[in-house]
Amino acid sequence: MAKKNIDFIFQTLDKLYPNADTELKYQNGFQLLLAVIMSAQATDKQVNKVTDKLFKTVFEPRDVLEMGLDKFTKAISSINYYKTKAKNIYATCEILDKNPEILSSDLKSLTTLPWVGIKTAKVVSHVLFWTKVIAVDTHVHRVSNRLWLVNTKVPEKTSESLEKIVPDKYKSIAHHGLILFWRYHCTARNPKCQNCPFKDFCKFFNS
Ligand code: SF4
Structure with a gap:
C-alpha cells in the first residue's frame, strides 16, 4: 500500500x-491480563460487567488462589466459556504467584501461560509496556x-x-x-460505508 x-x-x-485505548477496565497489569483472557469470544462490555465487581477484591494472583477455583468460576459465570477460562486463569495464577516476572513485555514469556496465545500476549505487551x-x-x-x-x-x-x-x-x-x-463503524454485517472516510479505496466497498 x-x-x-x-x-x-x-x-x-x-x-x-x-x-483510543483498550475498553477493558483494569487497575494493574495482572487485572488487564485476566480481562484480556476473559475477553476471548466475549465482548468487552460483558467482561467489564464481571470485572467491575471482581476487581474490587482481586488485585494479584494470590487473591484468585485464596478465592478458590469454584468461587472464581462462579464469579465469572456470565462470560462465554467461563469454565475453561476459570480453569486456565486459576492455573495462570498458580504460575504467576511463584513467577511474577512472567508478566512482562516479552511475548515468549507471556505465551507460556495457559490460554495466553500470541494475540493476548500482544495486547498485554502493547497496552502495559507500549511495545x-x-x-x-x-x-x-x-x-x-x-x-x-x-x-x-x-x-x-x-x-x-x-x-x-x-x-x-x-x-x-x-x-x-x-x-x-x-x-x-466497519462491522462484519452492515458496515457504515456511506459515511466512511476510506470508501474510495476500500476493497469491500468497491467490489
Ligand atoms: S467502506 Fe470499507 S472500510 Fe469503510 S465501512 Fe465500508 S467496508 Fe468498512
Whole structure:
C-alpha cells in the first residue's frame, strides 16, 4: 500500500478516536491480563460487567488462589466459556504467584501461560509496556484487508504484516484505532460505508 494511504488511514483514525485505548477496565497489569483472557469470544462490555465487581477484591494472583477455583468460576459465570477460562486463569495464577516476572513485555514469556496465545500476549505487551506490536483478531484482520493495508488469509499473518508496514509512530493508533473502527463503524454485517472516510479505496466497498 502507498505510504500516503497509510498516513491517511492512521491520521484519520487518530482524529476519529483521539483517546483510543483498550475498553477493558483494569487497575494493574495482572487485572488487564485476566480481562484480556476473559475477553476471548466475549465482548468487552460483558467482561467489564464481571470485572467491575471482581476487581474490587482481586488485585494479584494470590487473591484468585485464596478465592478458590469454584468461587472464581462462579464469579465469572456470565462470560462465554467461563469454565475453561476459570480453569486456565486459576492455573495462570498458580504460575504467576511463584513467577511474577512472567508478566512482562516479552511475548515468549507471556505465551507460556495457559490460554495466553500470541494475540493476548500482544495486547498485554502493547497496552502495559507500549511495545511496537499490533494484536490482530478476526475483526482487525477483516478491516485491514478491506482497506488494502494487507492482503492476507489469517490474522497471524496480518499481525506480522502490519507490524512491518505500519511506522512506529502509528503503532498505537493501529492497535486501538482499528479495533474501535471495526466495533463502531466497519462491522462484519452492515458496515457504515456511506459515511466512511476510506470508501474510495476500500476493497469491500468497491467490489
Ligand atoms: S467502506 Fe465500508 S467496508 Fe470499507 S472500510 Fe469503510 S465501512 Fe468498512
